[in-house]
Amino acid sequence: MTEELAEVVRSASRVAVLTGAGISAESGVPTFREAQTGLWEQFSAEDLATPEAFHQAPALVWTWYRWRQALILQVDPNPGHTALARWQRQLGAAGGDLSITTQNVDDLHERAGAQVLAHLHGSIFDHRCAECSQLADLPEPDYDGLVLPPEPTDPPSCGECGGTLRPGVVWFGEMLPVDAFDSAAATIRSADLVVVAGTSGIVQPAASLPLLALERGTPLVEVNPEETDISDAMDYCLRGPSGTMLPALAD
Ligand code: BJW
Numbered sequence: 001m002t003e004e005l006a007e008v009v010r011s012a013s014r015v016a017v018l019t020g021a022g023i024s025a026e027s028g029v030p031t032f033r034e035a036q037t038g039l040w041e042q043f044s045a046e047d048l049a050t051p052e053a054f055h056q057a058p059a060l061v062w063t064w065y066r067w068r069q070a071l072i073l074q075v076d077p078n079p080g081h082t083a084l085a086r087w088q089r090q091l092g093a094a095g096g097d098l099s100i101t102t103q104n105v106d107d108l109h110e111r112a113g114a115q116v117l118a119h120l121h122g123s124i125f126d127h128r129c130a131e132c133s134q135l136a137d138l139p140e141p142d143y144d145g146l147v148l149p150p151e152p153t154d155p156p157s158c159g160e161c162g163g164t165l166r167p168g169v170v171w172f173g174e175m176l177p178v179d180a181f182d183s184a185a186a187t188i189r190s191a192d193l194v195v196v197a198g199t200s201g202i203v204q205p206a207a208s209l210p211l212l213a214l215e216r217g218t219p220l221v222e223v224n225p226e227e228t229d230i231s232d233a234m235d236y237c238l239r240g241p242s243g244t245m246l247p248a249l250a251d
Helices: 003-010 051-056 058-073 079-093 178-190 206-216 242-250
Strands: 014-019 097-102 122-129 165-169 193-197 220-223 236-238
Touching: 003 242, 014 079, 014 178, 014 206, 051 058, 058 122, 058 165, 079 097, 079 242, 097 178, 178 206, 193 206, 193 242, 206 220, 220 242, 236 242
Parallel strands: 014 097, 014 193, 193 220, 220 236
Antiparallel strands: 122 165
């Protein structure tokens, strides 16, 4: 990290962070656009995360989400998550603020001790009826997400209307939760530093959020081992894994 960036970070008291799948990669959660393994290697995540896929093959899509839940439950936050949680506490104690907006449906920021302002694409642990939208509590999956690919099983039925339960995530073609998106946009507009970590910057409208920083010339930092679709807009690019780069940035 350059001395110039270190000074930008030292002088920032309102920091807005946008995270994506890459921040959970070092915990063992596959990113969205990498090839899948095992039972799932014949499918792309992009093809499974759609209302059309759920309509055509509900058992397959449901079981994929239950398998991912099981996997997430078995992994731990990594140093990238804990660095953000620490930075959030430190800024908060000093009268500043660090907001975390994530595209991830996992709960690893929360388990690292951070407060998340917005889960733009929902939570993999929420469930609701695909027909009447009634929320439903379900037990955790009872198989090993790291090892055993289960046989596809049908999604359960809604206790209210008998409709089909679905994961509480945002699929392609669906609207993001408006409140979550608006809060994220507001914190980016009022930030004095914006950090974008572990996202390919491909999926809209989340990918456009950091670009709101350009309105006021707020410094933008990208943390990603690879160049992304939004790298050109960045003032600083830290090319490396977030488990190494975020502690270096925050501490
Ligand atoms: C590391 C690392 C390490 C690796 N450290 N980094 C133009 C304008 C507006 C909308 C559209 C548009 N064109 C098309 C659209 C529609 C669509 C869209 O954006 N499609 C694109 C494919 C082009 N968007 C939508 O449909 C959204 N809704 C919407 O726009 O509503 C209005 C509308 C309705 C109808 C028609 C048109 C508009 C909804 C998007 C919902 C996205 N949902 C998913 C699934 C969530 C549930 C689930 O998890 O199953 O969200 S898709 C998937 O992508 C998931 C992710 O949150 C999201 C973003 O992915 P992310 O996080 O960036 O991950 P990856 O895998 O792409 O990248 C990982 C990165 O990590 C890489 O860069 C690595 O290098 C890096 N990395 N290791 C740091 N150790």
